[in-house]
Each structure stands twice: as structure tokens, then as C-alpha cells.
Amino acid sequence: xxxxxxxxxxxxxxxxxxxxxxxxxxxxxxxxxxxxxxxxxxxxxxxxxxxxxxxxxxxxxxxxxxxxxxxxxxxxxxxxxxxxxxxxxxxxxxxxxxxxxxxxxxxxxxxxxxxxxxxxxxxxxxxxxxxxxxxxxxxxxxxxxxxxxxxxxxxxxxxxxxxxxxxxxxxxxxxxxxxxxxxxxxxxxxxxxxxxxxxxxxxxxxxxxxxxxxxxxxxxxxxxxxxxxxxxxxxxxxxxxxxxxxxxxxxxxxxxxxxxxxxxxxxxxxxxxxxxxxxxxxxxxxxxxxxxx
Ligand code: MN
Numbered sequence: 001x002x003x004x005x006x007x008x009x010x011x012x013x014x015x016x017x018x019x020x021x022x023x024x025x026x027x028x029x030x031x032x033x034x035x036x037x038x039x040x041x042x043x044x045x046x047x048x049x050x051x052x053x054x055x056x057x058x059x060x061x062x063x064x065x066x067x068x069x070x071x072x073x074x075x076x077x078x079x080x081x082x083x084x085x086x087x088x089x090x091x092x093x094x095x096x097x098x099x100x101x102x103x104x105x106x107x108x109x110x111x112x113x114x115x116x117x118x119x120x121x122x123x124x125x126x127x128x129x130x131x132x133x134x135x136x137x138x139x140x141x142x143x144x145x146x147x148x149x150x151x152x153x154x155x156x157x158x159x160x161x162x163x164x165x166x167x168x169x170x171x172x173x174x175x176x177x178x179x180x181x182x183x184x185x186x187x188x189x190x191x192x193x194x195x196x197x198x199x200x201x202x203x204x205x206x207x208x209x210x211x212x213x214x215x216x217x218x219x220x221x222x223x224x225x226x227x228x229x230x231x232x233x234x235x236x237x238x239x240x241x242x243x244x245x246x247x248x249x250x251x252x253x254x255x256x257x258x259x260x261x262x263x264x265x266x267x268x269x270x271x272x273x274x275x276x277x278x279x280x281x282x283x284x285x286x287x288x289x290x291x292x293x
Contacts, residue, residue: 215248
């Protein structure tokens with residue numbers, strides 16, 4: 001008999017704020033609720049742009065050039081398109097269903113804007129951005145970039161045509177995830193048809209949560225989590241059962257905690273204050289490269 005992974009709390013979206021002029025986000029952690037900044041480690045930040053309409057605009061909305069060091073940013077596009085450029089010469093468009101996994105590590109500059117065509121037309125926009133911490137030994141490794149289209153994401157088809165599980169990282173029912181990660185991470189995008197039931201296990205010590213991107217889900221036969229809510233699990237038990245109350249999309253996040261000191265300041269996630277100061281010095285000295293605004 002497997003033990004149930006207990007629900008700690010179902011969190012409604014905290015008040016939204018703008019990131020630049022292109023992203024209207026609910027920050028579930030670390031700022032939105034009074035929870036420890038390592039509570040979801042290795043996930044440090046979850047910004048969720050709940051579905052909304054952007055009116056047409058010729059000049060694309062977004063966030064200008066800014067640095068990152070010490071972690072990875074993962075952007076998941078559910079609706080709308082985001083264009084991206086970085087100081088390593090990478091660029092691309094994150095289309096609906098795609099994922100961009102950027103390893104900032106030793107340091108990178110980037111900018112994130114609505115894609116021009118989307119901006120001119122306007123329309124529904126829905127995104128997730130995660131910041132995933134790196135262990136000390138990998139913080140200063142070279143920057144990297146994984147552009148993962150929806151077609152490239154490994155998929156598990158639920159028997160009986162009941163939906164699809166996109167295995168972004170880790171492994172689900174023998175299907176290995178597509179993204180490379182530095183620490184053990186399970187990340188799935190579950191697209192469930194109405195009344196689909198699915199059960200799975202995640203390690204007890206992994207920090208675990210589920211964002212309800214669309215629809216509504218009954219968790220462990222007990223509590224219903226509506227759209228735009230985040231289900232935070234205790235580090236107790238392993239077994240989760242879900243039942244879609246309507247057609248639903250769920251983002252499952254689970255990872256082995258990084259048990260190291262963490263000093264977070266602005267766009268940098270390091271282990272010590274000295275390393276934060278070094279990051280500012282290196283940034284000001286132009287060591288993060290160059291990128292036109
Ligand atoms: Mn950024």
C-alpha cells in the first residue's frame with residue numbers, strides 16, 4: 001500500500017504585478033505567500049501569467065535586456081508567442097506548447113518580448129516562467145539553451161484516448177523527459193480529458209506542487225483545485241491521484257531539494273553575499289557579454 005502524498009494547501013493566485021509591460025504575473029513563490037524561499041527548491045520562483053487578452057500593439061510589449069546568474073529560467077508558452085534573444089547569440093520564438101530552458105549559470109544577458117506577429121494581432125496570452133536553482137558546483141558552468149518545441153517533448157498517451165502527458169523532465173511511466181537538468185527534477189504537462197483519472201508516485205523528499213493551468217482537478221479524492229490555483233504538497237508520502245473535473249491542463253513540478261545556503265538578490269541566485277557582489281561587479285565590467293536593446 002503506497003502512502004498518499006498529503007496536500008499542504010491549495011493556493012489561489014496572489015495579486016498580479018507587471019514584469020516589464022508584457023507579462024502580468026501571479027508570483028506563487030517565493031514572494032506571493034509567506035513561505036520559505038527554499039520551500040520549493042530547486043524551484044526558486046514561479047511566475048504565472050494567467051490567461052488574458054492583450055490588445056494589438058505595433059511595438060511589442062516585453063522585458064528589456066537584463067542579466068541572470070546562478071540558475072536556469074524555464075518559459076512555458078500556453079497561449080501567445082514570446083521572442084527571445086540572449087548575449088550568447090541564441091534567439092528564437094517560443095510558440096504555443098513550446099518550452100524554452102535557458103541555463104544562465106555563469107552569466108547571460110537576455111530580453112523577452114511578445115513575438116511581433118502576435119503583438120500586432122493581439123489575443124489570448126498565458127505563460128509560466130520558472131527559475132530553477134543550480135547547485136554550487138554548477139553555478140559558474142557555461143550558459144546553455146534548450147529550445148524544446150512541442151513536437152520534441154516526450155509524450156505518454158493515457159490509454160483509452162483520455163489525454164496526453166508531456167514529460168518535460170524526469171520520467172513518467174517509462175517515458176523519459178526531454179530536457180536536461182542539473183539536479184533530479186520531474187516536470188510534466190498533463191493534458192487530461194474530462195473525467196480522466198491518473199495516479200503516480202513522486203519521491204517523499206522531493207518538493208512538489210501542481211499548477212492548474214486549465215480546468216479543475218480533484219486531488220487524492222479529497223479536495224478540488226480550480227483553475228489558476230497551485231496545489232502545494234507536504235513532504236509526506238509519495239502517491240498522488242488526480243481526477244479531471246473537466247478538460248484540464250496541469251503543470252506538475254517536483255524536485256530533489258538543493259540543500260545549500262542560498263542568497264537571492266535581484267536577477268542573481270548565489271550561495272553567499274560575496275558571490276552576489278561579484279555578480280554585480282562582473283555585470284558592470286561587461287563580463288556578461290553584450291546585447292542590443
Ligand atoms: Mn529574464
